[in-house]
Amino acid sequence: MTTAIDLAAPLRIADLRAARDPVTVLIGQPVRDRVAAGRDFLSDVLGDDRQVYGSTTGFGALVGYAGRADLRDQADNTLAHLGAGQGPDLAAEVVRATMLIRARSLAQGASGVSPHVVDALAAMLATTFVPAVPRLGSVGASGDLIPLGAAAQALRGRGHAYVDGVRMPAAEALARAGLAPLPLDGRDALALVNGTSLTTAATALALDATRTAHRAIQLLTCLLTDLLGSDPQFLDARLLAAYGHPGVIDVGAAMRRVTEGLTPSGKRPLQEPYSIRCSPQLLGAAEDALRFVDGIVAADLGGVSDNPLFFPDDDLVVHGGNFFGQPAAFAADLLSTVIAQLGNLAERQLDLLVDPDRNTGLPPMLAAGPGQQHGLQGVQLASTALVAEIRRDATPASMQSLPTNLHNQDVVPFGTQAALRAADQARLLHLIVGSLAVGLRQAVHVGARTPTADGCAAVMAALVEAVPPVDPDRPLDGDVRRAAGVVAAISLPEGDRHDA
Structure with a gap:
């Protein structure tokens, strides 16, 4: 239809x-x-x-x-x-x-x-x-x-x-x-x-992809917490309300719904590394930033971007600058910052998961037979490279103004470059999310406990159905893409899942 x-x-x-x-x-x-x-x-x-x-x-x-x-x-x-x-x-x-x-x-x-x-x-x-x-x-x-x-x-x-x-x-x-x-x-x-219709389009699509990845990382953080047997007190509603940031409060509430019923193993330290313990603060700050971008995109999608504009009722032709893409330039640069930190978080969570000194006794690199097999070693290398690629390209474009056009355009926003770059980075973030998802799926195969929270179990079930265990080693590039797609689909709001 x-x-x-x-x-x-x-x-x-x-x-x-x-x-x-x-x-x-x-x-x-x-x-x-x-x-x-x-x-x-x-x-x-x-x-x-x-x-x-x-x-x-x-x-x-x-x-x-x-x-x-x-x-x-x-x-x-x-x-x-x-x-x-x-x-x-x-x-x-x-x-x-x-x-x-x-x-x-x-x-x-x-x-x-x-x-x-x-x-x-x-x-x-x-x-x-x-x-x-x-x-x-x-x-x-x-x-x-x-x-x-x-x-x-x-x-x-x-x-x-x-x-x-x-x-x-x-x-x-x-x-x-x-x-x-x-x-x-x-x-x-x-x-x-x-x-600035191209700038708006690229910013809007980058925002859409980043929001999906943001929700996916929330789900995977919950699953990581459950597989490791961590104490979910870092999500306590009173704790996060005292912090005072709306995005943190809302993200914490969403993560509590997924982790409801989670039973700590008692084998983890009192305080988890920041990649778990501070995840609601990081993801909540990202939520607040994404809400700002939501407003910019909504204004651009509803506005008139042209010059001059014609107002028949007032008998006016008005010449001005409604073609100047500064709002979207700032918004897209903010998206790039959010994407970089979300990528950092997911990559650090994967690093924690493959490290036998921090993953509650799982084998190194989640290999089914360490030495004879190498598990997630290649996937972690690739995810590190993806994070570096995002970081390298994260310099704000909206501050790079260069005069052109005989100084008629003596200040410019470079919003198109900012927006297209954010869209590129969102695609890389999608792959980092898939890398973490493959790691979590493999963790259960090599000895991690079965999820105790129903919400976490549902995420794991979807991954198990889509991704076979890595045993023996095989190329995992396709598995990463497939896992990313699975988590993206289940991360969408209910009304949007038919579009996935």
Whole structure:
């Protein structure tokens, strides 16, 4: 069944997930009326010989020069010079989410765009068509100009695109998808590129993946606590309430539900290492940070990212900076910090689990026959490398401003780079979570006790069903990915599990 997404309402992250596949985009009459009103107002303004950036002028630093007289030629004037992107194509799910966000922004009627542009975006999203969009080239100011320029050109039948996952010339892709090349004038072209929809899409998808990993690590921390026989008093509600941080209190409550019924073994020290004892404080702080990012993403998904904006009721064309992706830049950099510390926690928990001096007598590396077999040794090496990769790339992008465009763009947020990097790191975190999950599954095979809490037992049962014991040694790369997927699926809120 195809998902229906109504452009009359703010988008949700679930809508972006759904747009990976063909979706039905609903454009009701109120949306059509406000888009048409914005377009009619633009025509009136141009008829009055009023200056409108990008319609009567050049672009960027060349705003002081007249644009092309023919508005259709002005579309070429907008898009041709933006064909300067480099690097690999962005993932299809990111590009399709970007185009959905762009459609929603334009559907609010403040961009003066032609109604057929919104219709064309909706038609594209109903197919498997995906513009080929280069990763490199955006500074996240004046919108994601170069990546969105490539997307706009693909919709016109220029450049390249994908249909059913196959890359081909865009004109051929349009024909295969049953789409017509999109006619644009200067305002239409600028409205397609002059927003931060790519930055928002990548930030939102990175947030979604990080939230899933965050919930998964909560579950696996509970399972680790149970397998080792630790005392769960570090989750005590009174203790965490005294700490005073809302995220810590809420994470502690969630972990108590999973560990309900856990019986300590009496074989562990009074105070566990910080990777267990301080886990609610770390995971709770991450929860508070993710809630901040939630707010930024929600605002971006509901807002208008373009310049200029048109307000027919007030007879105003307002030129400004609603294409400046600073909020998402800060949010994505915060996501990277959260991802790095979540990765640190999961990797340290795996290290504790494979260490015979700290794992309550389990064999080193959880090997079924130490020396003859090596158990989780390769998986731990790989997870250490993944953590190092995340850390190495965690320098904030939002503080790296460089002037460009003849100092017209004299300060820029680099939100696109921050967001795409956070999405990359979230994928690595997913694999670290899978590594820990494989270790916990193997621990039971080599002598760890059976979980005593029903919630922990349910997690273990899912892992046992998906991952065979490591006995004898075998390549575990596929097991890590499979275990990560299992824990991610059971970590989703109940209503989202059908999307996993």
